[in-house]
Amino acid sequence: MRPRCLLPRLCAGSRLLAAFALAACGCADVQNIGSAPGIPTFGIPQSTGRIPVLTVKLVRTYPHDPHAFTQGLEYYGGYLYESTGIAGQSTLRKVALDTGQVIQKVSLPSEYFGEGLTIFRGKIYQLTWLSKKGFVYNLRAFRQVGEFPYDTEGWGLTHDDRSLIMSDGTNKIRYIDPASFAVTRTIELYAEGQGVANLNELEYVKGEILANIWHSTRVARVDPRSGQILAWIDLSSIAAKEPHREEEVLNGIAYDKSADRLFVTGKKWSKLYEIKVQENPR
Numbered sequence: 596m597r598p599r600c601l602l603p604r605l606c607a608g609s610r611l612l613a614a615f616a617l618a619a620c621g622c623a624d625v626q627n628i629g630s631a632p633g634i635p636t637f638g639i640p641q642s643t644g645r646i647p648v649l650t651v652k653l654v655r656t657y658p659h660d661p662h663a664f665t666q667g668l669e670y671y672g673g674y675l676y677e678s679t680g681i682a683g684q685s686t687l688r689k690v691a692l693d694t695g696q697v698i699q700k701v702s703l704p705s706e707y708f709g710e711g712l713t714i715f716r717g718k719i720y721q722l723t724w725l726s727k728k729g730f731v732y733n734l735r736a737f738r739q740v741g742e743f744p745y746d747t748e749g750w751g752l753t754h755d756d757r758s759l760i761m762s763d764g765t766n767k768i769r770y771i772d773p774a775s776f777a778v779t780r781t782i783e784l785y786a787e788g789q790g791v792a793n794l795n796e797l798e799y800v801k802g803e804i805l806a807n808i809w810h811s812t813r814v815a816r817v818d819p820r821s822g823q824i825l826a827w828i829d830l831s832s833i834a835a836k837e838p839h840r841e842e843e844v845l846n847g848i849a850y851d852k853s854a855d856r857l858f859v860t861g862k863k864w865s866k867l868y869e870i871k872v873q874e875n876p877r
Contacts, residue, residue, distance in 0.1 A: 645787070646786055646787065646824055646825075646826060646827060647826045647827070647876030648813075648826070648827045648829050648876055649816075649826050649827065649828050649829065649872050649873055649874065649875075649876055650829055650832070650872075650873045651828060651829070651830060651832065651833065651870040651871060651872050651873060652870065652871040652873055653832070653833065653868060653869075653870060654856075654869040654870060654871050655868075655869040656866045656867070656868055656869070657692055657693060657695060657858075657866065657867040657868075657869070658694060658695030658865070658866065658867070659695050659860050659864055659865055659866050659867040660690075660695060660697065661863055661864065661865040662863060663677060663679045663686075663688075663862075663863065664679050664680045664681050664684065664843075664862045664863055665677060665678075665679060665680075665796075665846050665847040665860055665861060665862050665863075665864070666678050666679060666680040666709055666710045666711060666712075666796065666846065666847075666862075667709070667710060667711040667712035667713070667721065667722070667751070667752060667796060667847070668712075668796065668798075668847035668848060668849045668858070668860065669712060669713055669714050669798075669849050670692075670849040670850060670851045670856075670858065671714045673692070674689050674690060674691060674692065674698065675689070675690040675691075675692055675849060675858075675867070676688070676689055676690070676712060676714060676719065677689075677690055677712075677847075678709045678710060678711060678712040678721050678722075679709055680708050680709045680710060680724070680862075681708065681709075682705060682706065682707065682708045683705040685702070685703040685707055685708055685709030685723075686700050686701065686702050686703065686709065687700070687701050687703070687709070687712065687719065687721055687730075687732065687737060688700040688701075689737075692867075695867070699737055700737075701732075701737045703723070703730075706726070707723045707726055707728075708723055708724040708725065708726070709721060709722075709723060709724075710722035710723055710724050710749045710750055710751070710752070711749065711750060711751040711752030711753075711761070711762070711795075711796055711797065712752055713752045713753050713754050713759065714734060715754040715759060715773055716773065717734050718731050718732065718733065718734060718740070719731070719732040719733075719734055719737075720732075720743075720752060720759060720773075721752075722745075722749030722750070722751075722752050722761070723749050724748055724749055724750070725748060725749075726749075727744060727745055727746060727747070727748075727749070728742055728743070728744060728745075729742060729743045729744075729745065729749060729752075730742050731743065743776040744776065745761070745769075745771075745776070747763035747765075747769075748763045748764050749761070749763065750762045750763055750764045750794065750795050750796075750809075751794060751795050751796040751797035751806065751807065752797060753797040753798050753799045753804065754773075754799060755799050755819070758770040758771055758772065758773065758779060758780075759771040759772075759773050760797060760799065760804065760819075761797075762794035762795065762797055762806065763794075764792065764793060764794065764795070764809070765792050765794070766783050766784045766785070766790040766791050766792045766794065767781055767782070767783050767784075767794075768781070768782050768783075768784065768794065768797075768804065768806075768817070768819075768822070769781050770782075782819065782820075782821070782822035783822050784806070784815065784817060784822045784823075784824065785822060785823060785824070786815075786823075786824040791808070791815065791824060793808050793809040793810065793811070794806045794807075794808065794809075794815075795807040795808065795809045795846055796846050796847055796848055797848070798848035798849065798850050799819075799850075800850045800857070802819070803816050803817060803818065803819065803825065804816075804817040804819050805817070805828070805848050805850075807845060807846050807847070807848060809844065809846070810844050811844075811845070812829065812830045812831040812833075812834045812845055813827045813828060813829055813830065813831075814827070814828040814830060814848065814859075815827060815828075816828060826876070828872055830845055830859060830870075833845070833859060833868050833870065834861070836866070836868075837861060837864045837865065837866060839861060839862075839863065839864060840863075842862065843861060843862045843863045843864065844861055844862055845859065845860075845861045846860075846861055846862050847859060847860040847861065847862075847867075856869055857869065857870055857871070857872065858870075
């Protein structure tokens with residue numbers, strides 16, 4: 596097999612330029628660019644069919660660091676916990692919800708690209724993108740207390756009562772034992788019989804998985820038993836409020852269980868948005 600260069604995540608509109616660049620450097624077959632690492636070949640079906648599309652109501656806006664390339668987001672104990680990406684700029688941070696002020700922060704070594712995170716049983720778990728390694732931190736001190744391997748890319752992370760739940764940019768979601776880090780179960784996401792890839796940041800809400808779809812303004816509501824898409828949550832009205840560049844996409848879902856509040860943001864967005872999902876499909 597001919598070696599390929601490692602590419603940043605590219606949207607469909609960028610693939611042709613990437614193909615010419617790779618051909619020029621001789622590090623990939625142009626015809627195989629669609630299957631290069633980090634570039635899934637299928638995403639949201641063009642037709643929603645029988646799957647309901649739900650709109651949202653904007654409840655409140657909060658400040659968000661416009662330099663934070665948000666890859667993971669969680670609400671815990673009255674604060675937001677955020678994982679940011681870009682190699683050399685990746686961080687784990689604790690953020691005050693009302694002001695957006697960073698209360699606590701640790702930087703990842705420059706070779707790591709931060710990805711999804713979740714807080715489970717008093718510890719913070721953080722993924723990295725291509726390094727096939729995750730980190731475990733003490734919740735209070737942000738001191739690294741462990742690490743764990745995985746054999747895929749790292750994208751989104753959440754948990755239920757028993758397992759870590761991880762996406763890797765394909766249509767697969769893996770359940771991981773938090774002690775051994777062994778994969779205990781895998782589900783594949785489908786909508787109307789078609790696989791849905793580009794699964795990004797995840798959040799477990801009321802017995803369902805909410806999944807950002809990379810380069811989409813929709814969030815999938817997923818049945819964690821079957822992998823079927825139960826509904827699409829249309830966040831185009833929220834995304835329209837935030838001027839952003841091509842890669843500064845919607846990403847980041849956090850849920851405050853005690854107050855039943857749902858928050859969303861995006862990569863380098865200046866605001867965090869509290870929303871309410873309207874249960875009457877359009």
